Amino acid sequence: MYPALARLIVAAGRYDGRRPVLDDLAYDDGDSPAIGLVPPGVSWAEVADHIKIAHHPLLVPLADGGGYAGAYWAGTRLLVADDLGPDQDEAVIEFREFLREHGEA
Secondary structure (H helix, E strand, O other), rough: OOOOHHHHHHHOOOOOOOOOOOOOOOOEEOOOOOEEEEOOOHHHHHHHHHHHOOOOOOOEEEEOOOEEEEEEEEEEEEEEEEEEEHHHHHHHHHHHHHHHHOOOO
C-alpha cells in the first residue's frame, strides 16, 4: 500500500457526510490535464468513487497536513502519486509531471 493511502484513509473518519462530495470541485486548468482539487476532510472512498466514475485526476490533501497525493484512473486500476509537494501549487506541478511520465497527459 502506498504510504499516502494510509494517510488518506485516516481522513475518511472525519468526513461529516452533510455536504455533497466532489460536486463543487475546484480545478487547476491552467495547463493540461485539468486537475481536480479535493477539499480537506473528504473520505478516500469518495475520492476513489469519483475517479472511477469521472476519470478526473485529483489532487488530495493528506490527512496529516504533510502535503498532497495525486490519484487517477488508468485502465482498470486506481494509481496514486504520493508525497507530492508541500503546497498546492507545487503539488499540481509535480502531479502533472507524474501524469506526463505515465502517458496520461
